Amino acid sequence: MSSRFLFEDPSPEEAELGDPSEGPSITLAEKGVCEGYEKYGYNGEDFISLDVKQMRYVPHTADAAPIADIWNKRRDRIDFVKHYFTKELPDYLRMAAPYLKTTVFPDVYLLQKNSSSPVVCLATGVNSSAVTMTWRKNGQDLHEDVDEGETVPNGDGTFQKRISLKVETEEWKENQYHCVVQHENWKTMIIKNITEDEIMHNVQTFQWISHCVYDDQKGVCEGYEKYGYNGEDFISLDVNQASYIPHTADAAPIADIWNKRRDRIGLVKHYFTKELPDYLRRAAPYLKTTVFPDVYLLQKNSSSPVVCLATGVNSSAVTMTWRKNEQDLHEDVDEGETVPNGDGTFQKRISLKVETEEWKENHYHCVVQHEKMMIIKSITEDAIKHNLKHRTRVTAIISTIVFLLLLLLLSFLRRLHRGSPKSS
Incomplete structure (x- = not known):
């Protein structure tokens, strides 16, 4: 996984073309080299871009061709840009890296069982649960025929999320369909277009989640174990009953086999009741405590x-x-x-x-x-x-108190009456 640092700097040739629509941008990989690009725009359209590998400027319009030709003939300019990308920026980012916040972008895939199945957009490796995913058609957000799944943990501190879209093959071939992945901490977004090359067909996904909430007061672990198949719940473990529960017809025979394997049940039970609590008891002083509301x-x-x-x-x-x-x-x-x-x-x-x-x-x-x-x-x-239950309870308590006070008052009046002198 590359560590990415986005860096923008004014172009050395601003005077010739005005402000570029996008300045130099680079990716500093773990090898310490710079993979970058430089683009110039004019009135909102691509004008000239730099091919960093070939070290030559590429025009994108007819008007840009003569300017690109002039820049390509200026070897001092080319040498300056080459030095900038291969020496100056890598050195700067190498020194600045310890003080910069690293943004790790997730992997995004388009999956489909077959041509009649929904297209699933899967983002995995997200370093926060606050990620949003949307489907777009020709630049417009879609809400119909869209099914958004929950954000679930991967178990390594990252998360994954998926969003599916029901769309015919002919439909997405005639239009532009995109899966857009966004996060509040990113300054960019990840866009995945539906194409024949991007879709991974006949992909089977098997997921396993083992989760434990440790109560350090009681020293016990309240946990669960879940298995998913192709994005749907498949089998889950009832830890208290030590029994596997199928969630689909296909899962029933597997759950039956697992339930008959008492050695497997014994290992899982020992894991949740002994191993995990012991581990968390030892690790607790070094872990950041999360207080759940x-x-x-x-x-x-x-x-x-x-x-x-x-x-x-x-x-x-x-x-x-x-x-x-x-x-x-x-x-x-x-x-x-x-x-x-x-x-x-x-x-x-x-x-x-x-x-x-x-x-x-x-x-x-x-x-x-x-x-x-x-x-x-x-x-x-x-x-x-229901608050009515609490009100009924309070009313009953108040009624009881009033009743007791009345009894005390009657008792006091009776004693007072008995103690008073009789009239002649």
Whole structure:
């Protein structure tokens, strides 16, 4: 993986052509050499570019041809640019590298099982979960026939995400379809065009995720193990029951075989209950502790909005979204501000207006994201905490207190009445 540093510098020939639309840009690879280019634009169009390998200027319009010819004859200019790319910039970036922030760009692939299957755009190796992916047709964002997957960890500190598009072969051959990968920390974007050469056909993807949340107070590990096939859930492990659960018909016979292999179950159980807790117990003093917030779903009554509350967040930079069947929702959503709790942590809430029948028939999730952490809370009867229950409990307590006070008052009045002198 090359370490990339983008560097812009004014052209030495600004006086001849005016400001270039794009100055020199270079990539400093691990070998310490510079792979760069130099482009000049005129009125928003490519005008002249430098072929760094051949060290000659290439015109892109008829008007640029005589200027490129003059520049190519000026060997002092060529020698200056060659020295700039092969000596000055590599030396500068070699010295500056320890102080510059390295941007690692992910690998992006276009996958397709067969010609009638959706085209899947996969970005992997992303160093943050805050990555966005979109499909475009002739420069316009697409929303129909698009299915966006969740951002999932790779297990090495990086993430992967995919977005699929249902499109006929004849359609993408007659139009320009692009997969666009963007990140808030990048100053550029990665664009992958659908072409015959770019699409990888008959690709089978098998994924395995092993996850553990270590409770250093109890010294136990709450974990899970998931297997995916071609971007879909295939088999998952119920750690408490020590049993593999199939998620598709094709996975059923494999899960059955794995469940019969008690040696495999024993190894996995030992891994989650003994090995991982022991390792994390020893490693805990050297690891950065991530404090996960508490996330609740609240509702006053069945006709009120469902409120997703995240509290105990150790930073105000938290994002919350509502999703319906894995698609982000924007309508009927009211997002509150992030407010301090007073103990150094923060809380935030986001509400959703949705009918009970609607969320029972679909998958609604509240997604809380912060740095490399993601918490997903699904709307279910068990997950929603109704305030009416708490009110009933409080009312019952108050009623009990009032009843006891009345008993005490009656007892006091009775004693007072017995102790008073009888009238003649």
